Amino acid sequence: GDSVTQTEGLVTLTEGLPVMLNCTYQSTYSPFLFWYVQHLNEAPKLLLKSFTDNKRPEHQGFHATLHKSSSSFHLQKSSAQLSDSALYYCALSDRGQGGSAKLIFGEGTKLTVSS
């Protein structure tokens, strides 16, 4: 079945350094890919979503490029901020059953940014 792999469970960075969180996926078709961010004791919120026309989505300084050849959707930011500390989930849209779709989430990467 479809799956998402996030290889880093924990990433610790110093403020100002670049961020790269890895995400690879397996799917029998071409799904949409998402990044969700979850701050402590809050709900997961959409950060980025892949486009169908190969455009690179960007939000709050984060961007991600969908590479179908390598089945990857890595999250990047040029300079980490303290407020970026959170749990980041990569997810793909699954066809689901009966025409509905659900998101399948990776294990998540906890990003901690220190000063």
Added chain:
Amino acid sequence: DPKIIQKPKYLVAVTGSEKILICEQYLGHNAMYWYRQSAKKPLEFMFSYSYQKLMDNQTASSRFQPQSSKKNHLDLQITALKPDDSATYFCASSQGQGNSGNTLYFGEGSRLIVV
């Protein structure tokens, strides 16, 4: 104001008891979901509903029963509670269905502790 309301936010239950988690969404969405987040399995899909009909069920146990009395309601009844059921349960919704890359919007969660 939160558009997806979950009640209660926190609850402690005794092993063997029954609880109902409430979810209402005011986004006008047609599809609703339940996800579970615990230390063992972050953001695990449980159920999806579309137009009040069950579309997908990835929960092995029949102790978990979703209930949809209205289009914008999807409650979760849990019977014969076990300590392993301790988790945060997130309700989510999306516009439409199918593999169209619909974004999921999450409620703030109901944190359940079973003692």
